[in-house]
Amino acid sequence: MTIVQCENLVVTYRTGLGRVRALDGVDLTVRKGETLAIVGESGSGKSTLGMAMGRLLSEVAEREDGRLDVGGQPVFDIDDGALRALRRDTLGFVFQNPMMALDPTMRIGRQVERAMGRKARADQIHALLQRAELEDPERVAKSFPHQLSGGMAQRVVVAMAIARRPRLLIADEPTASLDASIRDRVMGTLCRLRDETGASLIILSHDVHMVAHHADRVAVMYGGRIVEQGETAKVLGAPEHPYTRALLKAAAGHEKPGDWLMPIPGTPPLLTARCAACSFEPRCAVAADICRSTRPEPRMVADRQVLCLLAGGASDQKEGAA
Incomplete structure (x- = not known):
């Protein structure tokens, strides 16, 4: 059973320089109860995809094509009442900066009660905070956000996200603002x-080492498309797409003294229209002539879906055909 079904989703933003394409045709399925990590550099489109699942995109964003179903509801085609019900009953969000997600003028207990959606006793609020591993829930409930550490504030946000037992949790860089410890x-x-809740979990992150420990599957995004997806151990253990390999070489965290990280040369693309070729080609160390003229489509390589014309030793046949 699937909780998210995304087909050829295209989302653009209106800017002073014209329309910028953040999602360039995304295909993605999230199964019930699984944890999926969506990884990639800033600008890859992962946050746009995550926010689209709750139709929380800014006013300058527009869905130009494709379909996105969450909990069986077509997110971009339902009315406001159905959208409120979807956000209330199906979705829970954990945002990157807990201090931005919490109301600085309201005590934590009151904010948690509002997230629960009903009048709650103090002991019920404390129990929810305790489930999020806050050691002194009574003190936390009486506090304002600025009186908490970053880790405590993020646990409050997690408690609020699971208050109504959502079917899908979306965590956007949930540990980026926290100390490594x-x-x-x-x-x-x-x-x-x-x-405990049986929810599906989507983690949006650039930290490939962190998601390796927590995700069942991983989807690697670049240029507004998912370029590789499959079981986490297989994708991160033996990546097939050149971007996935480059991302792992550039990721800090497991290097030894004397090791050098290998930054990816160049910058992510700024798309103003549908990309007619491989968007990673200008930065790719193994690109061939066909990559500059042909848009790759998803295909199965080594037990995972890959968006690369050369993956799996297909380059000789494809270049000959070209």
């Missing part, structure tokens, strides 16, 4: 609560 603890809390 508590990132694993917060992710552990989030994953434990996912297991």
